[in-house]
Each structure stands twice: as structure tokens, then as C-alpha cells.
Amino acid sequence: MAFETTTEVRFAHVDAAGIVFYPRCFEMLNAAVEDWCADELGVDFRTMHADRRIGVPTVKLSVEFASPGMLGERLTISLHIRHVGRSSCQLGFAFAGDGRERLKGELVLVCMDIEGKKAVPWPDDMRARMTEGLVPTL
Amino acid sequence: MAFETTTEVRFAHVDAAGIVFYPRCFEMLNAAVEDWCADELGVDFRTMHADRRIGVPTVKLSVEFASPGMLGERLTISLHIRHVGRSSCQLGFAFAGDGRERLKGELVLVCMDIEGKKAVPWPDDMRARMTEGLVPTL
Amino acid sequence: MAFETTTEVRFAHVDAAGIVFYPRCFEMLNAAVEDWCADELGVDFRTMHADRRIGVPTVKLSVEFASPGMLGERLTISLHIRHVGRSSCQLGFAFAGDGRERLKGELVLVCMDIEGKKAVPWPDDMRARMTEGLVPTL
Amino acid sequence: MAFETTTEVRFAHVDAAGIVFYPRCFEMLNAAVEDWCADELGVDFRTMHADRRIGVPTVKLSVEFASPGMLGERLTISLHIRHVGRSSCQLGFAFAGDGRERLKGELVLVCMDIEGKKAVPWPDDMRARMTEGLVPTL
Numbered sequence: 192m193a194f195e196t197t198t199e200v201r202f203a204h205v206d207a208a209g210i211v212f213y214p215r216c217f218e219m220l221n222a223a224v225e226d227w228c229a230d231e232l233g234v235d236f237r238t239m240h241a242d243r244r245i246g247v248p249t250v251k252l253s254v255e256f257a258s259p260g261m262l263g264e265r266l267t268i269s270l271h272i273r274h275v276g277r278s279s280c281q282l283g284f285a286f287a288g289d290g291r292e293r294l295k296g297e298l299v300l301v302c303m304d305i306e307g308k309k310a311v312p313w314p315d316d317m318r319a320r321m322t323e324g325l326v327p328t329l
Numbered sequence: 330m331a332f333e334t335t336t337e338v339r340f341a342h343v344d345a346a347g348i349v350f351y352p353r354c355f356e357m358l359n360a361a362v363e364d365w366c367a368d369e370l371g372v373d374f375r376t377m378h379a380d381r382r383i384g385v386p387t388v389k390l391s392v393e394f395a396s397p398g399m400l401g402e403r404l405t406i407s408l409h410i411r412h413v414g415r416s417s418c419q420l421g422f423a424f425a426g427d428g429r430e431r432l433k434g435e436l437v438l439v440c441m442d443i444e445g446k447k448a449v450p451w452p453d454d455m456r457a458r459m460t461e462g463l464v465p466t467l
Numbered sequence: 468m469a470f471e472t473t474t475e476v477r478f479a480h481v482d483a484a485g486i487v488f489y490p491r492c493f494e495m496l497n498a499a500v501e502d503w504c505a506d507e508l509g510v511d512f513r514t515m516h517a518d519r520r521i522g523v524p525t526v527k528l529s530v531e532f533a534s535p536g537m538l539g540e541r542l543t544i545s546l547h548i549r550h551v552g553r554s555s556c557q558l559g560f561a562f563a564g565d566g567r568e569r570l571k572g573e574l575v576l577v578c579m580d581i582e583g584k585k586a587v588p589w590p591d592d593m594r595a596r597m598t599e600g601l602v603p604t605l
Numbered sequence: 606m607a608f609e610t611t612t613e614v615r616f617a618h619v620d621a622a623g624i625v626f627y628p629r630c631f632e633m634l635n636a637a638v639e640d641w642c643a644d645e646l647g648v649d650f651r652t653m654h655a656d657r658r659i660g661v662p663t664v665k666l667s668v669e670f671a672s673p674g675m676l677g678e679r680l681t682i683s684l685h686i687r688h689v690g691r692s693s694c695q696l697g698f699a700f701a702g703d704g705r706e707r708l709k710g711e712l713v714l715v716c717m718d719i720e721g722k723k724a725v726p727w728p729d730d731m732r733a734r735m736t737e738g739l740v741p742t743l
Contacts, residue, residue: 202639202650203490203632205483207538208384208443209655212479214359217352218617225616236616237677241623246346253391259446262483263651305346308397340501340512341494341628343621345676347517350617356479363478374478375539379485400621401513484660484719490631497628522622528710529667535722572666581622584673 193269194324196226200264200288210259216294217252220284223268224300227282232320240305243314247300250279254296264288275321278302278310331407332462334364338402338426348397354432358422359387361406362438365420370458378443381452385438388417392434402426413459416440416448469545470600472502476540476564486535492570493528496560499544500576503558508596516581519590523576526555530572540564551597554578554586607683608738610640614678614702624673630708634698635663637682638714641696646734654719657728661714664693668710678702689735692716692724 198219206212228247229235239245260266266288274281278301285295304311313321342353366385367373377383398404404426412419416439423433442449451459474495482488504523505511515521536542542564550557554577561571580587589597612633620626642661643649653659674680680702688695692715699709718725727735 201632201636202482203488203635206384206478207378207481207483207485208386208441209483210386210446212359213387213390214352214355214479217355218615221350221352221617222615235677237675240345240676246344248346248348248394248397249351250394251392252351252394254389256386256388256390259386261651262654263649303346308348339494339498340620341497341626344616345619345621345623347621352617356477359479360477373539375537378538399513400516401511482660483654484662484717486662486722488635489663489666490628490635493628493631497626516621522620524622524624524670524673525627526670527668528627528670530665532662532664532666535662579622584624 193271194223194227194231195267195269196223198222198266198268200260200262200266202262204260205262210261211293213256216254216256216260216286219266219268219286220298221249223270223284224282227270231324232317234317244305245311245314246303246305247280248303249298250301251299252296253298254294256294257292260286260288260293266293272321272324273297275313275318275325278312280313280321331409332361332365332369333405333407334361336360336404336406338398338400338404340400342398343400348399349431351394354392354394354398354424355390357404357406357424358436361408361422362420365408369462370455372455382443383449383452384441384443385418386441387436388439389437390434391436392432394432395430398424398426398431404431410459410462411435413451413456413463416450418451418459469547470499470503470507471543471545472499474498474542474544476536476538476542478538480536481538486537487569489532492530492532492536492562495542495544495562496574497525499546499560500558503546507600508593510593520581521587521590522579522581523556524579525574526577527575528572529574530570532570533568536562536564536569542569548597548600549573551589551594551601554588556589556597607685608637608641608645609681609683610637612636612680612682614674614676614680616676618674619676624675625707627670630668630670630674630700631666633680633682633700634712637684637698638696641684645738646731648731658719659725659728660717660719661694662717663712664715665713666710667712668708670708671706674700674702674707680707686735686738687711689727689732689739692726694727694735 204215271283286293344350409421424431480491547559562569618629700707
């Protein structure tokens, strides 16, 4: 039921200590959310922003970093829908690489009208797809 | 008792919706932690990494984004020490701009030996300064 | 005649080799261009993009990296106007830190209408200010 | 004779004007150089930095931006070796997307000893592979 995508730890991602600089993890996470919107919800970010004039800013985020990713490592990023609200969506996420969990956490996205810069209900097509993908919390 | 530093929302920080792209907040937050280490703990990041061979990776993070920062806005970032452990330190943080709270959260830093890539106890000088700056949780 | 601004090499800027990762130099350079627009041309980036609906994309760039900047270093970035065209502006730039030249180069900005995504002549107020600041090429 | 790799314009890459923020192009370019080192020279960046203790900083760069890349666009990045020196290598590069040239330019890499932070001759294995891939300048 989880959505999975992969990425690679690039030179641009690592710090002077040779491990992933944590703000870069969120660039990777956002790219995974982009893939999820395009592949699972049927609306890519360009269409969403340019044509439908909605954005999906992250309004809440919590993460635990279990072990640092290394340069050159291929990461698998998995996303699970936890809860779908009127204009919000809670996603669980995890990064794994080299056979180990690298980090895991949760985020809440909100559907935002770009002009008005305020929350609006999910469009029906996106909500329908999210509800299908819902993973029951154990 | 809080440490404060300021920064500015640059063109590099904003997204296609005209608001701060959230991974950039953590670049700003890390810069604030750098200022805090230099000014409050007496050890700048260069000395810490190059000479003392320790790093302070973030191992836990939670954030709530209250309102989006805008291009050109001057942000005040405040940090509060919540708890000092043997090799960890919990910090509360908040960003304010244009008279409003932009985000707030907590993070846990760990003192890491760069060669061994594992947690080590805080050096005495850093621990002493942290303990002085401790803010009692209400 | 040159415009100068300062910045600092942050942890977010350095790579696994402990020196500035060169794409980060252009984030710093763009921030210097932002300061120059606000301070010298009298139009900050927010007003320019949000209200006047023009952008100033970089259409040409050449750089020589003389010596790598180090973590914690305070950099002085200087900008010189070389040539002002109908809708373009050529700027020379240099970064110095720790008493040494770090890099120098040239860039060409173009005044772009954001809606139409095409070049437009400089607004009179910006052109007038640029012309005043012109540095004759030797 | 050219080396080609692909990437995608992500939300993290675009600016408030909805087009690629040019410093992000160099993050993409560096990733292409990483792919080229791994695939064409037989030495991935992790091995190069961590084991062989050499880096390949960019010491010279020139670029012309022909047309701005858009969010969601798939880019093809091509690299051509122009010249191989004792410790340097000149590469031509071009980005194409949506059937158009987005940018093209040249860069010079230098083989650097990470400990000594100075230029050293290319290792024989890397030089041999580069020489094979040399594209005659027309």
C-alpha cells in the first residue's frame, strides 16, 4: 500500500563530515511527494501549481534520523497515507539505504489556494485517490 | 535566556508559490545553530569540525509551520536549550517575521566523533556553557 | 564605484572536501545581486517580482575560481557594472575572503517580463541608476 | 562520443518566477559530472573522495542560458571532453529539455589532493579513460 521511489545521495547532499546534511533530506522528501502526487494522485506539480493554482505546503513535520546516509548511496523513500482531512493529508515516510533505515517521520500537507494563500478543501479527484491509498494506523 | 539571531528570506529560499520552500528553513536553522555554537558555546563550526573533529548532527526534529515567510522578510530565529544529556542536547526554536510567528519546533543534536561516526560525550567546556544556558521547561 | 556586500561561509555551503561547493557561490552571488538591486537600483526583489512583475534572470556567466573558501570565512562580494544594454546589464563580480581573492567573473542579467517570460527594456528608474553606477572598462 | 545523463526539474529547483533558479543548474551539472566519473572514468565520487582522497573541484566555468527550464521538465545533460591536461580536464556541457537547448557551457575540473588541498596529476587510470573519450574541437 506504500508508495516507493528511489533517489541517490549526491555530492551536493553531503556535508564536511561526509554524511547527508539533513536539510537536503527534505529536498529529497519533497521530490518523493512530487512523484507521489504525479503517480498516485494523478496530478503532477506543474499542473497543480501552474494550471490548477494550488500548492501543497508542509505545515507539520517530525523526523527521527536513525543513521546517516553516505555519498553515492541509493535511497528508497517510502510514503504512507495516515489520514486525510478536509484540506490536509498526513503522510508517514521512511528512507532506507544500504540495507538500513536512515530516517523516518511524519508530515502534514495542506491544500492551499496559491492566489489567496489559504487552505482550501482537496479537489474531489485528489481526495478520491488519497482515500483509496489510505493505510490504517495499527 | 534565549539566543537570537537574524537572517533574511532570499530569492534562493522561495518557491514557485512565492513563499519559503520549507527545506530552506532548515538551512537557516542550521546557520542559527552555528551562530549559537560560536557565540554561546564558544566553539565555532570550523574549529569544531576541522580541529576538534566533532560534529553535531541533528537526530530528531519536529516543526509546526504557522505561516509562510515571504521574499525579503527579515526573520528572527530564537533558540532555547531544553535539555542537556550525556551526548545530546534538545533545543526549542522559533522563527518570527513581519510581526508573526512563522514556525516553531524542537530538535535534538548529538555530539559525534567524526572519525568514528558515533556519539561521544560533550566536551566539558561545551557542556558547561550549555548547562548555564538551560531554560527550564514550564 | 563598486558595490560591496558581505556574507559568511556556512556549513550548508561546504562539501565533503571541506571547501565551498561551487553551486553555493551562485546562491551567495544572487543574494549580492538582490542587495545591489535594493540598495543601488532602489528596487528590492520582492517589489520587483510581486508588484512590478519583472525578474532579472542571469543569461550568461563566466567564473574563475582562484582559491577555495573555507567554513566560517567572512566573504566580501563586490559588483561592478560593466555595460548597460536596452534590456540587459553586464556585471563584474569578485569574492574575497581571508585576505585572498576567492573567485571572480562576469554575468549578464536580463530584464524579463514574468507573465510573458520574455525580455523587456529596463524601467527608466532602474536604467537611470545603473547608468550612474557604470564602471568604464579599462 | 558524448556522455549523456538525464534529470528532472524539481520543485526545489524553480524560483518565484516559475523557472529554474540558475544555481540549481550547477547542482544538476555536478551530479552529471558524478555520473560521468562513475560510468566513464570508472571511479565514483565516494571512492574518489573517501578512499583515494582526491577531489575534482571546478576551477573555471562559463555558461550561456538559452531558455529557462520549467518545473517537471525532463532534462538531458550531455558532457564532452575538450582537453585533458596534466591535472586538469576541460568539459563542454549542454542541457536540453522539451526539445530545446536550455543552456550550454564549458568547465575546467582540476584533480586535487584533499589533504594538501593542491592540484596533483590525474591518476593513470582516470587519465587513460579521459583520453579515450576526448572529443576533437572543431
